[in-house]
Amino acid sequence: MTTATDVEVVDLATTPLRELNQRLHDGAAGGPLRWRIVNPNGAHAVAVGVDAPFEIEIEGHTGYYTAGMNKHAHVRVNGNVGVGCGENIMSGTIHITGNASQACAATGRGGLVIVEGDAAARCGISMKGVEIVVKGSIGHMSAFMAQSGALVVCGDAGDSLGDSIYETHIYVRGSVEGLGADCIEKELKEFHREELGRLLTAAGADAKVDEFKRYGSARRLYNFNIDHAGEY
Amino acid sequence: MSDYNGQAGDGMNWQPGLRESYIFDRNTIEEIRRAASQGIYDIRGFGAKRKLPHFDDLLFLGASMSRYPLEGYRERCDTSVTLGTRFAKKPIELKIPITIAGMSFGALSGQAKEALGRGATMAGTSTTTGDGGMTEEERGHSEILVYQVLPSRYGMNPDDLRRADAIEVVVGQGAKPGGGGMLLGQKISDRVAEMRNLPKGIDQRSACRHPDWTGPDDLEIKIEEIREITDWEKPIYIKIGASRPYYDTQLAVKAGADVIVLDGMQGGTAATQDVFIEHVGLPTLACIREAVEALQEMGMHREVQLIVSGGIRNGADVAKALALGADAVSIGVAAMIALGDNDPAYADDYAKIGSAAGFYDDWHEGKDPAGISTQDPELSKRLDPELGGRRLNNYLRTMTLETQTLARAAGKSDVHNLEPEDLVALTIEAAAMARVPLAGTDWIPGRSKDGF
Incomplete structure (x- = not known):
């Protein structure tokens, strides 16, 4: 019999990924709330589709789609993650102590994703409500077609930031190599200061609100206009 | 002319x-x-309207001295098909080899989606969500529902993935291979906006590229993730627009598809540039044998099922697609017409918006007099979902009977036993594309011994 304080340890060196994910899915009906996954060795799709308020700690680097479509769980990866970590996250948190590859938190609809290091290209692409805090820098085409939610970057942002953005709030402390179509610098209003401050606190980021600039949509491409055809 | x-x-x-x-x-x-x-540029719905080599350019030979027919009304001729036998724990069983293609809530009214679900369920087949997510009307009235994973990921969530019966990763669409989509602001109601996490009234673009994978190697990993999330229960389809069907089919198999949906350029769309619809892609007829041969070379024909779409209108088209090697077909435009799209009863209303019954294709404008391609509550009410469902069921049953009629005439006790040998072509072009002899000859262009 397990209790809520027990930690279920799963060694991916000896346990098939399928078995791990099945146990996490079945565990939503009861069982241990704390999970520790060791020896991921770059495996893809680790802890995907979890729908329970688990605390999941992954010791080591993971491959693609770590904690994809997460609901409710609090996932911590002590290492780097591959492409699409936290893709379509619905709720809960994903905390990455290393770097994140491309498309981190792509299309995420809720929850919080924290990257202690850098995130590569297309961080927050098509994000739909997720909140992302990257303590390092992000690559090009980040927040492409970003719909809602917030992206905080304590370092620098690559080229074409926020291309074709809708209503996502982007905050960047460092330099921006270039803004994408319809993305402009915007005023940091009180609402945004509160939002940014809350996210910096939640992520434990050593940065001040006043150090950031905000970027968002100029809303010039919201309805097709032939005079803007070259910008689409 | x-x-x-x-x-x-x-x-x-x-x-x-x-x-x-x-x-x-x-x-x-x-x-x-x-x-x-x-x-x-002109934006419109529907598929390619230009004349293209098509199933009409093929004929069945029927039985003769050397072929024994089945009695047309009494002898058994099976039509069922199982999809997803390669990896899925729960393959799909369809009573007929005709499915309903993905059409979004947003592009179509809630009533239209419900009608599609009702009709498909009565006929024993599946319907498909489309861009914009899964609606309760659709899930509730569709016994077998295929959930599309599209580049936009509008409405995407793991709960709907799990309550789907199959999952279709959309790489491309026959009407616009390489293109994304656009739902114009006038069709963005409160509900559509909420489902897509976007403000009301603005144009909603559907991206042409997926956000979290960029090629077939990535797609293989993406599919693995979807299978893990859904505990390997659901068949996973990959839908491709017909452009390089041989290579795309082989890459889809490599990426782990259970089912490949191949959509020719006559396939419909809710809204795309006319120049795109008419000038990009391959005719449906030109891509089936390419895909089938790709599967055969990999030893995957019938193991990975092939669904063909794009201009399927009647049982003859179904039978010919199956004879060329498809396991099933899919219909979109024809299903809308069965519901009542382009109905002459609304002739006056079509005239008021500058169109006419039989020609209407401005589905993106949201003014559909038949209440199908609209979000206008008053127009939507014109479509009775129960009646629409019955009409679709009638149409599907008619097509199935026609398919069986042709199969029996060719001596087949299962519509899937139809084969290229049962066909001839009326034109050199169709003979070359379908790889069947020109009628009255034994000549298959490009396939003869002398290479001619």
Whole structure:
């Protein structure tokens, strides 16, 4: 019999990924709330589709789609993650102590994703409500077609930031190599200061609100206009 | 006379001595005038309207001295098909080899989605969500529902993934291979906006590229993730627009598809540039054998099922697609017409919006008099979902009976036993594309011993 304080340890060196994910899915009906996954060795799709308020700690680097479509769980990866970590996250948190590859938190609809290091290209692409805090820098085409939610970057942002953005709030402390179509610098209003401050606190980021600039949509491409055809 | 741009010489303004240009016919001239006036390309729904080699260019041979037919009304001729036998724990069993293609809530009204679900369920087949997510009307009335994973990921969530019966990763669409989509602001109601996490009234673009994978190697990993999330229960389809069907089919198999959906350029769309619809992709007829041979070379024909779509209208089209090697077909435009799209009963309403029954294709504008491609509550009410469902069921049953009729005439006790040997082509082009002999000859262009 397990209790809520027990930690279920799963060694991916000896346990098939399928078995791990099945146990996490079945565990939503009861069982241990704390999970520790060791020896991921770059495996893809680790802890995907979890729908329970688990605390999941992954010791080591993971491959693609770590904690994809997460609901409710609090996932911590002590290492780097591959492409699409936290893709379509619905709720809960994903905390990455290393770097994140491309498309981190792509299309995420809720929850919080924290990257202690850098995130590569297309961080927050098509994000739909997720909140992302990257303590390092992000690559090009980040927040492409970003719909809602917030992206905080304590370092620098690559080229074409926020291309074709809708209503996502982007905050960047460092330099921006270039803004994408319809993305402009915007005023940091009180609402945004509160939002940014809350996210910096939640992520434990050593940065001040006043150090950031905000970027968002100029809303010039919201309805097709032939005079803007070259910008689409 | 122009095949693509309409018929010259049949208009009201023709007089003896007036000769219409073949290439600058009235439709072409009108399009130039419209472009000069508006400064923007024409966007419309429907599929390719130009004349293309199609199933009409093929004929069945029927039984003869050396072939034994089945009695047309009594002898058994199976139509069922199982999809997803390669990896899925829970393959799909369809009673007929005709499915309903993905059409979004947003592009279509809630009533239309419900009607599609009702009709498909009565006929024992599946329907498919489309861009914009899964609605309760659709899930509730569709016994077998395929959930599309599209580049936009509008409405995507793990709960709907799990309550789907199959999952279709959409790489491309026959009407616009390489293109994304656009739902214009006038069709963005409160509900559509909420489902897509976007403000009301703005144009909603559907990206042409997926956000979290970029090629077949990535897609293989993406599919693994979807399977893990859904505990390997669901068949996973990959839908491709017909452009390089041989290679795309092989890459889809490599990426782990249970089912491949191959959509030719006659396949419909809710809204795309006319120039895209008419000038990109391959005719449906030209891509089936390419895909089938790709599967056969990999030893995957029938193991990975092939669904063909794009211009399927009747049982003859179904039978011919199956004879060329498809496991099933899918319909979109035809299903809308069965529900009541382009109904002459609304002739006056079509005229008011500058169209006519039989020609209406401005589905993106949200003014559909038949209440199908609209979000207008008053127009939507015109479609009774129960009646629409019954009409779709009637249509699906008719197509199935027609398919069986042709199969029995060819001596087949299962519609899937139809084969290329049962067919001939009426044109050299169709013979080359379908890889069946030109009627009255044994010549398959490009396949003869001398290479001709």
